[in-house]
Amino acid sequence: MFGRKRKLDAFTCEIEAHLRLEVERLREQGLSEVEAQATARRSFGNLMHTEERFYESGRWLWWDHFWQDLRFGLRALLRERGVAALCVLILAVGIGASTALYTVWKSALVFPYDFEGNGRWVAVLAGFNRQQTRSWFLSVPEYNDLRRLGDIFESVSVMQHIMFNLTDNGHPESLDVTAVSADTIRNTGVSPILGRSFLPGEDAPGGPNVVLIGDSLWQRRYQRDPNILGHRIRMNDENYSVIGVMPPYFRFWGTELWVPLRLDYNERNRSHRAYWVTAMLKKGVTQKQADARLAVVAHHWEQKDGGQVPEYANLRLWTEDVMKYVTSSMKDAILVLLAAIAFLLVITCSNVTNILLARVSGRRREVAIRLALGGSRIRITGQFLTESVLLAVISGALGLLIARVSLPLIRHVVIDYVSTESRE
Amino acid sequence: MSTQDTRERLELLQGTLDLLILRTLIFGSQHGQGIARAIQETSQEELLVEHGALYPALQRLEERGWISAKWGVSSNNRKARFYALTAAGRKQLVKETNKWKRLTGAIARILGPEGAKS
Numbered sequence: 001m002f003g004r005k006r007k008l009d010a011f012t013c014e015i016e017a018h019l020r021l022e023v024e025r026l027r028e029q030g031l032s033e034v035e036a037q038a039t040a041r042r043s044f045g046n047l048m049h050t051e052e053r054f055y056e057s058g059r060w061l062w063w064d065h066f067w068q069d070l071r072f073g074l075r076a077l078l079r080e081r082g083v084a085a086l087c088v089l090i091l092a093v094g095i096g097a098s099t100a101l102y103t104v105w106k107s108a109l110v111f112p113y114d115f116e117g118n119g120r121w122v123a124v125l126a127g128f129n130r131q132q133t134r135s136w137f138l139s140v141p142e143y144n145d146l147r148r149l150g151d152i153f154e155s156v157s158v159m160q161h162i163m164f165n166l167t168d169n170g171h172p173e174s175l176d177v178t179a180v181s182a183d184t185i186r187n188t189g190v191s192p193i194l195g196r197s198f199l200p201g202e203d204a205p206g207g208p209n210v211v212l213i214g215d216s217l218w219q220r221r222y223q224r225d226p227n228i229l230g231h232r233i234r235m236n237d238e239n240y241s242v243i244g245v246m247p248p249y250f251r252f253w254g255t256e257l258w259v260p261l262r263l264d265y266n267e268r269n270r271s272h273r274a275y276w277v278t279a280m281l282k283k284g285v286t287q288k289q290a291d292a293r294l295a296v297v298a299h300h301w302e303q304k305d306g307g308q309v310p311e312y313a314n315l316r317l318w319t320e321d322v323m324k325y326v327t328s329s330m331k332d333a334i335l336v337l338l339a340a341i342a343f344l345l346v347i348t349c350s351n352v353t354n355i356l357l358a359r360v361s362g363r364r365r366e367v368a369i370r371l372a373l374g375g376s377r378i379r380i381t382g383q384f385l386t387e388s389v390l391l392a393v394i395s396g397a398l399g400l401l402i403a404r405v406s407l408p409l410i411r412h413v414v415i416d417y418v419s420t421e422s423r424e
Numbered sequence: 425m426s427t428q429d430t431r432e433r434l435e436l437l438q439g440t441l442d443l444l445i446l447r448t449l450i451f452g453s454q455h456g457q458g459i460a461r462a463i464q465e466t467s468q469e470e471l472l473v474e475h476g477a478l479y480p481a482l483q484r485l486e487e488r489g490w491i492s493a494k495w496g497v498s499s500n501n502r503k504a505r506f507y508a509l510t511a512a513g514r515k516q517l518v519k520e521t522n523k524w525k526r527l528t529g530a531i532a533r534i535l536g537p538e539g540a541k542s
Contacts, residue, residue, distance in 0.1 A: 017502060043460075044475040045475060
């Protein structure tokens with residue numbers, strides 16, 4: 001802004017110099033001072049016009065206009081305080097509520113799985129073309145083969161769904177359990193809120209009976225007992241010691257209990273497919289490259305074991321992004337939530353639009369006067385746009401504040417809702 | 425007292441002022457008033473150059489990088505802004521001059537000898 005001011009001053013200075021030089025030249029020709037000044041002015045033409053043209057060619061013009069519009073807009077809003085306050089309030093509540101909902105969605109449903117290896121965590125699937133089926137599960141020998149693919153996978157983990165009967169203090173319960181290889185939980189990037197997760201080796205045959213429990217189970221059955229760590233719980237007539245409690249949003253495959261998966265790595269049956277195999281892609285390896293490598297593996301299996309394993313004919317192996325699978329399993333709940341957010345915003349906007357429309361038609365006179373005085377269409381549109389932006393910025397700031405205050409409240413409601421939804 | 429001459433003078437065609445300014449500066453740097461004088465004197469007072477129109481044109485040329493400007497002192501010890509032709513300006517002058525010659529040549533051919541007579 002100051003840059004432009006100085007430039008205009010310099011320009012005026014230059015014109016003054018011009019007039020001075022011209023006057024002096026005319027004086028030399030014998031004119032009186034008064035005559036010379038008049039003549040110089042005359043041959044210069046319209047001074048104002050020249051300055052105006054200079055000003056308008058400046059790069060800071062838009063800034064001046066914007067500043068004018070902003071000040072005028074503020075005055076207009078202050079003049080109609082009631083209307084402005086109403087708009088701001090509606091927008092702020094709408095923005096606040098949808099921001100809070102969106103934040104919950106993002107942090108509760110996406111973020112916990114938004115770990116460092118996101119995009120690299122894949123499940124390995126098999127397609128048996130002859131039977132037109134695809135399997136999310138693989139057998140132990142197949143898992144062993146995949147574990148050797150160090151060129152594409154950083155780590156390969158395996159898990160299995162099982163049922164356990166919980167029979168310690170209180171009534172017996174039958175619960176879904178996910179048995180996982182030791183690094184699986186760590187790969188999700190979620191840490192327990194209490195205790196620790198599995199250590200490498202705890203999934204070895206003959207390893208200790210340890211269990212991680214979910215927040216809901218902790219609350220329901222153990223009344224959030226902080227001394228739960230080390231506590232022995234009885235499942236399937238065996239004692240397991242609790243090593244950690246996972247956070248409420250962590251509903252890994254919809255279960256509340258996680259135990260180490262003990263595999264008999266010497267199992268030979270290639271058709272006994274009961275294990276979900278996931279892998280962490282090596283850094284820099286794309287899913288496409290991994291799939292290409294897996295195609296070679298599939299071909300190799302078919303060559304080697306096709307005789308004993310008939311479903312290997314035209315076998316296909318490929319990867320799926322685990323995150324996509326996780327979120328798609330909660331798709332309905334998420335869609336409902338996102339639709340709610342969208343509707344909230346639409347309703348808010350249409351309300352405010354109505355108010356603003358009424359306000360604009362009340363300002364027809366003003367527009368007519370400005371047009372008559374030579375205001376360009378673009379300036380008048382700009383004026384209204386600036387006012388809207390002003391309104392939006394104020395409401396946005398207030399909305400964020402509301403979101404911040406209401407976040408803890410909404411978080412609980414939504415997580416309960418989504419948790420029950422995704423369990424079904 | 426030539427400036428008070430009431431004889432009807434030719435108004436500049438659109439776009440020719442830039443060309444005249446560039447041409448004037450070929451003899452060395454000059455301030456605005458000097459450029460205005462030079463154009464009028466060289467055209468033997470045939471052209472009407474509104475001095476005020478000169479400055480927006482100078483600014484335009486400066487922005488395009490065809491001329492450069494700096495403050496200096498005139499021959500009669502007055503502070504003034506002096507304009508000088510840049511290399512790009514020189515190229516532009518050649519280009520514009522050729523264009524102008526072709527244009528006037530073509531128009532002269534169309535108007536023909538009768539046009540010249542009347």
